[in-house]
Amino acid sequence: MRDALRIGGYAGTVLFLFGLLSFAFSGRFDLWTGVHVVAGGLLVAAALAANVAGVRRTVAARGTRERATAFAGTAVFGALLVVVNLLAARFPKSWDATESKIYTLGERTLAVVGHLDRPVELIAFFEPADRSKGALEDLLARYARASRNVTYRFVDPEREPQLVDQLRVTRAGVLAARCGTEIAQSPGGASGGFGEGEVTSLILKVSRAGGKRIYAITGHGEPEPGDLETPAGLGGLAAALHDDNIELSPLLLATAPAIPADAAAVLLAGPRKPLLPHELDQLRAYLARGGRLVAMIDPGNDGGIGPLLADYRLQLRDDVIVDQEEIAFLGARLGLDPIIEDFPPHPITRGFKQRILLSQARSLSIATEGGVAGVVAQPLARTRETAWGEGRWKEMLATGRVGKDPDDAPGPLLVAATATVPIAGDGGTPAPEGTREARLILFGDADWVANGNLAAFFNRELAMNALHWVMGSEDLIVGPAKTLRASRLDMTTADQRNLFRFGVLFLPEALLIGGLAAWLLRKSL
Secondary structure (H helix, E strand, O other): OOHHHHHHHHHHHHHHHHHHHHHHOOOOOOOHHHHHHHHHHHHHHHHHHHHOHHHHHHHHHHHHHHHHHHHHHHHHHHHHHHHHHHHHHOOOOOOOOOOOOOOOOOHHHHHHHOOOOOOEEEEOOOOOOOOHHHHHHHHHHHHHHHHHOOEEEEEEOOOHHHHHHHHOOOOOEEEEEOOOHHHHHEOOOOOOOOOOHHHHHHHHHHHOOOOOOOEEOOOOOOOOOOOOOOOOHHHHHHHHHOOEEEEEEEEOOOOOOOOOOOEEEOOOOOOOOOHHHHHHHHHHHHHHHOEEEEEEEEOOOOOHHHHHOOOOOOEOOOOOOOOOOOOOOOOOOOOOOOOOOOOOOOOHHOOOOOEEEEEOOOOOOEOOOOOOOOEEEEEEOOOOOOEEEOHHHHHHHHOOOOOOOOOOOOOEEEEEEEEEEEOHHHOEEEOOOOOOOOEEEEEOOOOOOOOOOOOOHHHHHHHHHHHHHHOOOHHHHOOOOOOOOOOOOOOOHHHHHHHHHHHHHHHHHHHHHHHHHHHHHHHHH
């Protein structure tokens, strides 16, 4: 009978433990779990009651106290692990060990979510079996940690059809954003997945209702803003602006009574014919009211805006920049596509330490006096010292021969500059918020933002920074986008031999020697 109770006690212990495991994994105290816990508890209690004297002797034994101490230590350690896991689940923290921090939100995103003054809800419509949910959930969790105003949730479109209709979602795999009455949605990037750019663009669309609009002047041979097909079009730039909730719209200024009141800025890129006098008058009036103008002027034609630029101490030189220095990995070049990597301190180039590529650009200069009252002109980008401004550029293009002459302007040459003028309201009163100064950016090249060149080096990033600055959206000016780069470890033959000896020979023999020493010491006690 006593042996049967002892076996029943051990069996009860097993049943009781498995009952607890069932409850821990399922979270429900169902019949199966209840039977195990109750039956196991009764068997253990019966075994203990039938052998009280033996239990007392076992408890009083020295070995029992040592085992109890070991068990208590193990229990405390297990409890600490549970507490640590609970704290980690309640206050998650991660570290991005990648070189370019691709799993950390970028500066642009942090600037956007950091300036949110209203709650934004991100709603992902995904089927439960969709395997792409995990990566998107990790990304959205980073947004939620970056701002209390950002929340997210996943919705099965089959279970919540009313929400699907409310947000005008037509299929699964869509991410929607809602901020007040503003809603927007995105099907993802070109590959169908969601990256940081798509999510941040959604937040911008709903948090900055109405967006902004840049008008591109047309009618003088300028590239079309909606042209995505030809290398000379501006469709790529328009698409990049659209991601930031900014529309690039054409403006035939020759027939317009005035520059539209909703213009956040005006773009004049590569005119082939001079602007009409009343178009220049409208641009002058627009800047005098605190307007914003970006002029990108190719060599050979200034569009007739030379006098207007002179009002802001900016001048276009009649030359073409040549830089024949051989660049590593690019080989020998004709020299008419200068690489620019010298950017003087300016809000546009804050944190920008990359390079851009121009194509048949002209140089600029900044006058030290004259212009409208209060104008401040600053350099934005310069060439290398090896470049020069070819004055006889038409002959150079016709013959294909190039050489530096004594009368050519030596490098470094200015290729981009900005000008600002504080604006006062009527009667000396301050101007309305957001129009307290006129801003102008001048580039000596228009091709660098065309479809064929926008992706070269970091042209796109600098163009976006410049347009954000001219519109007054300095919070969106950030450094280049982060990319995943393959890391390489170069090892010599000696390095490989030493690594083999350390990992395959030294570590195992050190562990073996240490284990033998511990066994011998323990045996001698």
